[in-house]
Amino acid sequence: MEYDQNNVFAKILRGDLPCDKVYEDDFALAFRDINPQAPVHVLVIPKGPYVSIDEFSADATADEQAGLMRAIGATARELGLTGGGYRVLANKGRDAHQEVMHLHFHIFAGRPLGPMLEDGALPPGTNYRRS
Numbered sequence: 001m002e003y004d005q006n007n008v009f010a011k012i013l014r015g016d017l018p019c020d021k022v023y024e025d026d027f028a029l030a031f032r033d034i035n036p037q038a039p040v041h042v043l044v045i046p047k048g049p050y051v052s053i054d055e056f057s058a059d060a061t062a063d064e065q066a067g068l069m070r071a072i073g074a075t076a077r078e079l080g081l082t083g084g085g086y087r088v089l090a091n092k093g094r095d096a097h098q099e100v101m102h103l104h105f106h107i108f109a110g111r112p113l114g115p116m117l118e119d120g121a122l123p124p125g126t127n128y129r130r131s
């Protein structure tokens, strides 16, 4: 998918839109989600123009990939998320409900986060376990 330079996170990276920044380095920016789903909900984004984990893992340089991974950990440490733990999640595409077409990792923390996927999202009787 072609990268849209006018997506909301591109505007934040250019300084055209404000953000509540919690961490920044040469490779990544982290800021609080505008519609938090947990007491701590922060987004970590690469500075390069990548739509999703698919493009990023295929096209980003090794430095960019290592830099983004380091930034996720650094952001969590900056936020003091050591004791209770946290969840890191990246949505890609329609089935995962990706809304903003610039790769972002969500960091959730500050409450028990429940099962990895909502049971309610599964049709009744669904069982994905391989027999």
Ligand code: AMP
Binding pocket: 008, 017, 019, 032, 033, 034, 035, 036, 043, 090, 091, 097, 098, 099, 100, 101
């Ligand atoms: P996703 O569904 O993974 O694409 O998540 C996109 C996230 O971006 C949502 O959690 C939104 O609340 C968040 N978001 C959208 N616009 C902004 C913004 N201007 N500043 C911070 N977070 C935003």
